[in-house]
Amino acid sequence: MSRAQVTSAIVDLPDAKGDIYTATADNTPARLAVGTNGQVLTADSTAATGIKWATPSSGGMTLLSTTSLSGTSTAIASISGSYTKLIVMFDQVSQNTTGGYLRIAPNTATGSTFTSYKDSNGTAWVNPSIGYMYPLGQNTPNSGYGVTCAVEIMDYSRSGSTQFKPWFSYGETYSGGVQGVAFASGCIDVGSSALNNLTITYSNGGTLAGTVRIYGA
Amino acid sequence: MTNPIIRIHDTSTDEVIDREMTNEEYAAFQADQELMAAEKAKTEQAKADKAALLTKLGITADEAKLLLG
Numbered sequence: 125m126s127r128a129q130v131t132s133a134i135v136d137l138p139d140a141k142g143d144i145y146t147a148t149a150d151n152t153p154a155r156l157a158v159g160t161n162g163q164v165l166t167a168d169s170t171a172a173t174g175i176k177w178a179t180p181s182s183g184g185m186t187l188l189s190t191t192s193l194s195g196t197s198t199a200i201a202s203i204s205g206s207y208t209k210l211i212v213m214f215d216q217v218s219q220n221t222t223g224g225y226l227r228i229a230p231n232t233a234t235g236s237t238f239t240s241y242k243d244s245n246g247t248a249w250v251n252p253s254i255g256y257m258y259p260l261g262q263n264t265p266n267s268g269y270g271v272t273c274a275v276e277i278m279d280y281s282r283s284g285s286t287q288f289k290p291w292f293s294y295g296e297t298y299s300g301g302v303q304g305v306a307f308a309s310g311c312i313d314v315g316s317s318a319l320n321n322l323t324i325t326y327s328n329g330g331t332l333a334g335t336v337r338i339y340g341a
Numbered sequence: 342m343t344n345p346i347i348r349i350h351d352t353s354t355d356e357v358i359d360r361e362m363t364n365e366e367y368a369a370f371q372a373d374q375e376l377m378a379a380e381k382a383k384t385e386q387a388k389a390d391k392a393a394l395l396t397k398l399g400i401t402a403d404e405a406k407l408l409l410g
Contacts, residue, residue, distance in 0.1 A: 188352060195346035195359060196370070202353035224377075327377045329345065329370065338352070 146173040185211060185339035193217060193332035197325040200338060205281035205318050207340030212277065212322065214259070214295070216270030217334030224328025227256040228275065230289070230312050230319045237313060243297045243306035256327075259293035259308055270334055272296050273306070280319040287314050345370065 137145060142158025144165075159165075159177025166178040186207070191200050203210070217226065241249040241261030249261040259275045273295025280289055288311045297306035324336060344362040351358075362370060395402060 189350065189355075191348075191350045191352075191357075194348040196362070197345075198348040198350065201349055201351050204352070327374075329374055332348075 148172050185341045188338045188340050191336045193334050196329050199323045201321045203320045209341045210277045210280045211339040212275040213337040214273050215335040218268050218270040219326040219330030221330040222267050224326035224330050225258055226260050227258050229256055229323040230314050231321050239310040241308040244304040245302050260297050265298040283318040
């Protein structure tokens with residue numbers, strides 16, 4: 125590019141406040157208009173100029189779905205794989221009978237898992253079971269009693285070799301007829317697949333009620 | 342007799358379907374219930390065995406903890 129061409133580009137290219145000079149190829153200057161407030165300049169090899177204005181990740185949570193539970197089991201399917209962590213929020217979840225444990229099956233309930241549970245009422249429980257996460261351990265709320273807890277599942281969208289996803293939960297419990305707070309954790313085997321489906325049931329086959337919201341982070 | 346109802350929420354389309362379990366799903370569901378019942382019975386039996394042993398030894402559960410501690 126000659127000095128005259130460079131001078132011409134510098135003088136002629138900008139059209140508006142915030143425009144910046146860039147290039148689409150060798151000797152090919154280009155104008156990039158400013159982004160919107162709060163955006164930052166980001167490298168992007170798919171953009172014509174190799175850069176773009178983009179909204180930075182806030183590090184917060186994005187609501188992916190809201191599901192009203194119903195029936196003996198509710199499957200939440202086709203969960204977006206665009207995040208690293210899932211936060212599954214159980215809001216006033218209950219069943220119409222007693223004697224069962226709230227549980228979550230990832231994809232299909234066939235892999236091995238392990239739940240370790242403890243609550244503020246002194247109940248501890250370990251369950252090397254098949255296929256399920258038990259966010260409230262072995263506790264059995266009264267029929268119709270809604271419980272609220274959050275379950276975080278890490279690295280859920282990764283696939284490949286055998287995938288063990290660590291998870292933990294925290295929230296309200298109802299052990300021995302007494303309200304309290306609980307903490308459970310474990311690791312769930314989802315085979316070689318990414319986790320994209322969660323099925324909610326009670327272990328005694330009770331009819332579900334309440335709401336589940338899933339967030340990606 | 343009808344099979345239990347299941348709900349499927351496809352989050353990509355937000356479509357919600359309520360339908361009866363298929364016979365295969367119901368068979369798997371029943372097998373799972375039997376497995377859970379067996380696990381529960383095993384836990385109850387272990388509790389009963391422990392209580393019987395304590396009675397035989399003539400000590401309480403707290404006293405047994407002291408012995409083992």
